[in-house]
Amino acid sequence: MDRTARTRKRYDRWSRYYDAFDLGGVNDQKKLAIDILELSPDSTVLDVGTGTGAILPYLAGKLKGGKVIGIDFSEAMVAKANSRISKAGLSSKAEAIVADCTALSFEPETFDSALATFAFTSFPEPEKAIVEVARVLKFSGKFSILDTGKPLGKPSFRYRCLKAMMWRAGFTDISLDIPKIVKESGFRILKLHRFRGSFAYICLCEKL
Numbered sequence: 053m054d055r056t057a058r059t060r061k062r063y064d065r066w067s068r069y070y071d072a073f074d075l076g077g078v079n080d081q082k083k084l085a086i087d088i089l090e091l092s093p094d095s096t097v098l099d100v101g102t103g104t105g106a107i108l109p110y111l112a113g114k115l116k117g118g119k120v121i122g123i124d125f126s127e128a129m130v131a132k133a134n135s136r137i138s139k140a141g142l143s144s145k146a147e148a149i150v151a152d153c154t155a156l157s158f159e160p161e162t163f164d165s166a167l168a169t170f171a172f173t174s175f176p177e178p179e180k181a182i183v184e185v186a187r188v189l190k191f192s193g194k195f196s197i198l199d200t201g202k203p204l205g206k207p208s209f210r211y212r213c214l215k216a217m218m219w220r221a222g223f224t225d226i227s228l229d230i231p232k233i234v235k236e237s238g239f240r241i242l243k244l245h246r247f248r249g250s251f252a253y254i255c256l257c258e259k260l
């Protein structure tokens with residue numbers, strides 16, 4: 053089984069208890085990653101690697117006439133996301149579909165904005181995923197990526213252990229250099245927002 057198939061299987065399994073962990077919730081970091089997009093109410097938004105779709109209701113709350121589509125290659129995650137959407141009565145504004153982010157079936161320039169929360173470091177092929185997001189985003193479309201990165205300064209022993217553990221657990225690389233990848237894939241960086249005392253940061257970029 054290759055890395056992509058193994059990752060998909062792992063998330064299918066994790067979907068059962070994913071929401072019990074902090075990562076699956078809607079925290080202030082995720083809300084800021086959405087707020088920073090300054091969505092207009094009629095926007096069409098893509099949430100890449102939506103997982104159980106925890107942030108879809110918050111995102112949908114920003115829209116009137118617009119729509120958010122969450123994609124994830126784990127069928128079990130997508131089933132949870134769609135059940136959440138329907139329980140919240142948001143089916144007209146939000147939808148989750150099964151798709152691999154490296155090969156989306158959307159037409160070029162479909163979306164006004166895109167979002168990815170703690171997803172890129174788990175993608176088996178993050179460079180391919182960025183190119184695909186660039187393809188389906190409209191020109192000047194904004195892409196907000198919330199993820200972990202290398203700490204500023206010399207990485208501590210604790211950080212290096214965590215990085216090794218996360219790699220073994222299936223995360224591609226928690227210190228993935230997302231700003232470098234986006235710049236090489238047709239985006240310009242508008243803002244880098246680092247969270248104090250955390251390895252997490254938001255990279256807001258714009259399609260050129």
Ligand SMILES: C[S@@+](CC[C@H](N)C(=O)[O-])C[C@H]1O[C@@H](n2cnc3c(N)ncnc32)[C@H](O)[C@@H]1O
Binds near residue numbers: 075152153168171177
């Ligand atoms: C760590 S979870 C993050 C989920 C959610 N965004 C959140 O903030 O809780 C990463 C998600 O990315 C999905 N994923 C990983 N590789 C993918 C790929 N190639 N295409 C689509 N989804 C992928 C996984 O199935 C998983 O649900």
